[in-house]
Amino acid sequence: MTDDGPGDDVLDLLDSGVGLTPALLAAYRVLVAAPYATVGRVAAALDVGPDDARERLRALADLGFVGRAVGTQDAGTAEARYVAAPPSLVLGTRLAAHEVAMRRAQAELDTLEQMYRLAGAEGGADDVVQVVHGAAEVAHWFARVQSGARSEVMAFVQHPVAVTGADENHVEDDLVRRGVQYRVLFEQAMLDAFPGGLDAFAAGLRAGESARVTGSLPLRMVIADRDLALLPVLTDPSHAAAAAMLVRPSSLLTGLVTLFDTLWTRAAPVVLDLPSGVPAVGVADDVDARLLSLLLAGYTDESAANQLGISPRTVQRRVRELMDRAGVRTRAQLGWHAARAGWGD
Structure with a gap:
């Protein structure tokens, strides 16, 4: 399954509430997926230079998201490897604290809203x-x-x-x-x-x-x-x-x-698609659904035809077919039947 990463709303929350910028999150995700990665591997995965990757790892370490793995240097190069802290530990506690703050902010908002309403109710006509x-x-x-x-x-x-x-x-x-x-x-x-x-x-x-x-x-x-x-x-x-x-x-x-x-x-x-659960005796397709919507809104056959990109004659034929399926004889009865059957819901 392809992981496209979090959406913008999640990125904003992690940045403002946790201090994890999109750049840092990308590096952290690399380490979560590939434990004991080197600076070079992180740089390659992110398609950035070693200095950029090293700076991100340093920032993540300052935030407590990563640490150096003890005794896991590359043989001959002594290049340090990095390991990600458990997400539930570093993210879970921070997000829980953020949720508490959000609940307190919501409570304050509710209080201010009540004060605002009371002030408005007690104000004069000028307010x-x-x-x-x-x-x-x-x-x-x-x-x-x-x-x-x-x-x-x-x-x-x-x-x-x-x-x-x-x-x-x-x-x-x-x-x-x-x-x-x-x-x-x-x-x-x-x-x-x-x-x-x-x-x-x-x-x-x-x-x-x-x-x-x-x-x-x-x-x-x-x-x-x-x-x-x-x-x-x-x-x-x-x-x-x-x-x-x-x-x-x-x-x-x-x-x-x-x-x-x-x-x-x-x-x-306004009906654009065939409603779900339409009775068997009802509209046949989305064009019928749109046509009904226009007719119920007061459109003439010619105006409805222009909206649907079909000829007035086709409109008249479809209306007759709708009336036959509904078992009615007039357009007024068709409108009543459409409303009763929920065709326009």
């Missing part, structure tokens, strides 16, 4: 809404609101995008990897603006984002954990990034959350 000015500041808060989320991010995305494009929002990718749930409601115009628009959403959806489509949205906004929202002061897309409002816990925020939940419930899910 509920904070206005930030300038495109750079708005973009900063757009990222900050999301990055502070611990469980859920909800967003309305109108066309055209005012703050950032999907490719630029790396914060979302990081949060999804951490288990934060993303629910994004898009205007239909977002799909209309790009040929093959469904494919543009594939990366986000497959990374863990839940997306739905609706005809139009009343505003742009992003909400984190249902207790902090960011929305533009002006609805005009050409000025949306000029100033934005931060809305903290209040009846106003409750109204924004309720608005999102209501429109989310009414919107059509």
